[in-house]
Amino acid sequence: MIKVITYGTFDLFHEGHYRLLKRAKALGDYLIVGVTTEAYDIARGKLNVIDDLMVRIENVRSTGFADEIIIEETSGQKFSDIKKYNIDIFTVGSDWTGGFDYLKDYCKVVYLERTKNISSTMLRETNKPIQRIGIIGTGRIADRFVPEARLVSGVSTQGAYNPNTESAVRFAAKWEIEAYKGLEDFFSAIDVVYIASPHETHYEYIKASLAHGKHVLCEKPMALKKAQAEEVFREAKERGLILLEEIKTAYCPGFNKLLGIACSGSIGSIRNVEACFTKLEKPGTREMTNQVYGGSFTELGSYVMLPVLKIFGTAYQDLRFDSIHGENGLDLFTKVSFVYPAGIATATCGLGVKSDGRLLIAGTKGYIIAEAPWWKTTYFEVHYEEANRVDRYSEIFLGDGLRYEISNFLYMINKSNKDNFKLTRGESVAMAGIMEKFLDQEGRSGQ
Ligand code: CTP
Numbered sequence: 001m002i003k004v005i006t007y008g009t010f011d012l013f014h015e016g017h018y019r020l021l022k023r024a025k026a027l028g029d030y031l032i033v034g035v036t037t038e039a040y041d042i043a044r045g046k047l048n049v050i051d052d053l054m055v056r057i058e059n060v061r062s063t064g065f066a067d068e069i070i071i072e073e074t075s076g077q078k079f080s081d082i083k084k085y086n087i088d089i090f091t092v093g094s095d096w097t098g099g100f101d102y103l104k105d106y107c108k109v110v111y112l113e114r115t116k117n118i119s120s121t122m123l124r125e126t127n128k129p130i131q132r133i134g135i136i137g138t139g140r141i142a143d144r145f146v147p148e149a150r151l152v153s154g155v156s157t158q159g160a161y162n163p164n165t166e167s168a169v170r171f172a173a174k175w176e177i178e179a180y181k182g183l184e185d186f187f188s189a190i191d192v193v194y195i196a197s198p199h200e201t202h203y204e205y206i207k208a209s210l211a212h213g214k215h216v217l218c219e220k221p222m223a224l225k226k227a228q229a230e231e232v233f234r235e236a237k238e239r240g241l242i243l244l245e246e247i248k249t250a251y252c253p254g255f256n257k258l259l260g261i262a263c264s265g266s267i268g269s270i271r272n273v274e275a276c277f278t279k280l281e282k283p284g285t286r287e288m289t290n291q292v293y294g295g296s297f298t299e300l301g302s303y304v305m306l307p308v309l310k311i312f313g314t315a316y317q318d319l320r321f322d323s324i325h326g327e328n329g330l331d332l333f334t335k336v337s338f339v340y341p342a343g344i345a346t347a348t349c350g351l352g353v354k355s356d357g358r359l360l361i362a363g364t365k366g367y368i369i370a371e372a373p374w375w376k377t378t379y380f381e382v383h384y385e386e387a388n389r390v391d392r393y394s395e396i397f398l399g400d401g402l403r404y405e406i407s408n409f410l411y412m413i414n415k416s417n418k419d420n421f422k423l424t425r426g427e428s429v430a431m432a433g434i435m436e437k438f439l440d441q442e443g444r445s446g447q
Contacts, residue, residue, distance in 0.1 A: 002028030134190030137197030254377030254395035268365030
């Protein structure tokens with residue numbers, strides 16, 4: 001019996017896939033098809049897949065050509081599959097010609113001619129129009145956003161708006177996009193909005209964007225008052241629009257893997273979470289001088305609250321803030337202590353005090369530790385009572401990591417999926433509520 005194997009994502013199943021599978025089956029007697037997992041596609045930089053794994057598997061199955069379907073979850077798996085399944089022929093389309101010659105030592109490698117003028121990429125672009133992004137605010141974060149957005153297919157950065165026209169023009173020239181002098185012109189030229197303006201302006205810009213029928217991705221902290229967060233989410237829901245808070249950690253693959261393991265029971269019941277993030281800031285910056293909205297907690301609090309709320313939820317029983325203040329009264333270092341029915345947590349951040357910057361999650365059977373920069377999680381360890389037993393996990397984190405949230409945002413738009421489990425509306429609202437309590441306690445309630 002001649003055994004053949006082939007692999008693919010098989011997103012938006014099309015004629016090219018069908019013809020490939022048919023010819024692959026004809027090469028032998030038994031065909032195994034490997035379908036990539038979402039995590040593997042993300043790891044290899046393919047961020048735009050629309051169909052979920054089970055849909056892609058079902059589409060392959062329904063052709064009737066596959067005798068067996070397996071999932072492909074890591075690079076290097078092809079080699080071991082060839083051994084494991086005793087494969088005679090490995091085959092893929094001719095777009096890969098030469099790419100798998102290294103397998104020739106183990107089996108025959110056949111490149112089948114690719115079907116012309118059809119691909120998942122093409123279908124994604126024709127079925128789903130490119131979303132033109134407009135950026136509000138043209139500072140440092142926006143500078144990081146543009147190159148990341150260029151790596152996500154299905155979006156294009158159209159232009160930028162800043163009430164300071166000079167800044168918008170400079171930014172637009174740098175990235176070769178349009179600069180808009182007025183908000184009306186801006187909204188009429190774009191499909192979705194990315195808000196990267198100062199914290200206190202988010203609420204008004206979100207409202208304006210939603211009123212113009214635009215989906216919104218907004219930088220953290222999305223809102224500084226609970227009622228404002230609730231209002232804009234309600235508004236988005238009523239209009240059938242997506243509103244998503246940008247906290248890059250929430251969307252990155254490593255952090256999601258860490259949460260999965262933390263909540264799997266392997267460290268028992270979780271009783272304590274400690275999250276810390278410090279980043280020393282120069283004295284003259286906006287973060288260190290804005291008397292109402294500056295300081296450590298408004299700047300970094302979203303990152304450190306995230307693991308606490310993801311693990312223990314939003315129904316804390318007690319909350320306490322302790323801060324170290326600078327001469328101008330802004331918090332240089334803030335520790336938030338949470339008490340929950342089942343555990344306790346601290347979220348610590350600093351712009352003027354340096355600390356360890358680690359994430360610790362302690363349970364009744366063991367603990368997880370992720371060192372700084374855990375907010376861009378690439379590695380973490382699970383420790384147990386037996387000191388020599390350590391499970392080690394690593395995960396990819398590409399570039400500045402904004403590509404993960406942009407592709408998540410696009411996925412939600414294309415799927416018309418208004419619920420985002422990676423950062424829920426409830427979690428964003430809770431964060432806004434905690435920010436509000438903090439600013440109240442500091443005596444700087446603002447607008
Ligand atoms: N394939 C083919 N002819 C096409 C498209 C794909 O023969 N027109 C083959 C590929 O060479 C591969 C298999 O189908 O062996 C699965 O390819 P996949 O990457 O899932 O499909 P693409 O349409 O190429 O996807 P994308 O545009 O996302 O790269």
